[in-house]
Amino acid sequence: MTYRALKSLRTWLPEGASPSICAFLSLKNCGPLLDEDALNKAAETGLASQDFCELCVWLSSQIQPLCNLEESISATAGGEDIESLQLEMSGFLKELACPYPALVSGEIKERLKKKEDCLKVLCKLLERFFLRCKGCHLTNNNEVHQEIQMICEALGLPKSSSSSDIPLALSNIESKLKALLPSLSSALCFISLLDKINNTLCSEYECRRRMLMKRLDVTVQSFGWSDRAKVKTDDIAKIYQPKRYGLSPKSTVSLAHLVAAREDLSKIVRTSSGSTREICAVNKVYFPVMQLQF
Numbered sequence: 001m002t003y004r005a006l007k008s009l010r011t012w013l014p015e016g017a018s019p020s021i022c023a024f025l026s027l028k029n030c031g032p033l034l035d036e037d038a039l040n041k042a043a044e045t046g047l048a049s050q051d052f053c054e055l056c057v058w059l060s061s062q063i064q065p066l067c068n069l070e071e072s073i074s075a076t077a078g079g080e081d082i083e084s085l086q087l088e089m090s091g092f093l094k095e096l097a098c099p100y101p102a103l104v105s106g107e108i109k110e111r112l113k114k115k116e117d118c119l120k121v122l123c124k125l126l127e128r129f130f131l132r133c134k135g136c137h138l139t140n141n142n143e144v145h146q147e148i149q150m151i152c153e154a155l156g157l158p159k160s161s162s163s164s165d166i167p168l169a170l171s172n173i174e175s176k177l178k179a180l181l182p183s184l185s186s187a188l189c190f191i192s193l194l195d196k197i198n199n200t201l202c203s204e205y206e207c208r209r210r211m212l213m214k215r216l217d218v219t220v221q222s223f224g225w226s227d228r229a230k231v232k233t234d235d236i237a238k239i240y241q242p243k244r245y246g247l248s249p250k251s252t253v254s255l256a257h258l259v260a261a262r263e264d265l266s267k268i269v270r271t272s273s274g275s276t277r278e279i280c281a282v283n284k285v286y287f288p289v290m291q292l293q294f
Helices: 002-008 019-024 027-034 036-048 050-067 082-095 115-155 163-222 233-245 255-260 274-279
Strands: none
Touching (some): 036 082, 036 115, 163 233
16 A cells, blocks of 8 residues: 555646655655565664655655644654654654554554554555645645636636636736726825824724733733642643733734725624524523512
């Protein structure tokens, strides 16, 4: 199965593949393992095989940004520091939700000693590599094509029929915008005024948000005043601090966002109306209306 997957790397090549993928398909990178005997020998040797390690390191370097992973696998010179490589690979596979317990648990030194385990690692990495690369390629192309079609529709230009027409569509959009800019000179004078208003609102928003964040810090700190909570200070900090550092007092909405926003975003939806409260999962049980009898 792994050999067929490796061999298919030379035939599976999506349109517009990145240069790194093209380089990987060359004999320079994985050529030795395209031979079935060489692959079996590398799998038997495991992490002591330089070809096997290089293939795993390259696949992990491609999968990591595609899947937004934190773990990574570092290259080793000539099979040195195998134990650290085993630890990195186990962490990487664990983050990938590897279904093979023998590869992510147990004694570190005993992992990836068997040929079957090494082949399982390659299968998992190749499977994720194929799925993510192909999925990202198709998704990105479709999203870009849809956005360009919407721009063409707004400007009254003919829509592009396929993703191959994108360069021509972009050229038409640029020409159309250059033709429209002179007629918009009177409207552009309001941009500076809108920018000043937006800066004032953002300054007020930042002040309010800083106050709320300070109240949040004080509230969380108050949870640690009791004797029972004092022994769990580190646990509370471990959970709270990553979320707290993700909060920013500054607004992420710029004037460009406001100008490009759809009209329906300006509609304020009440969050405390009767119909909204009835949908809330907390209000699944209703209290009966009590009538006072005199």
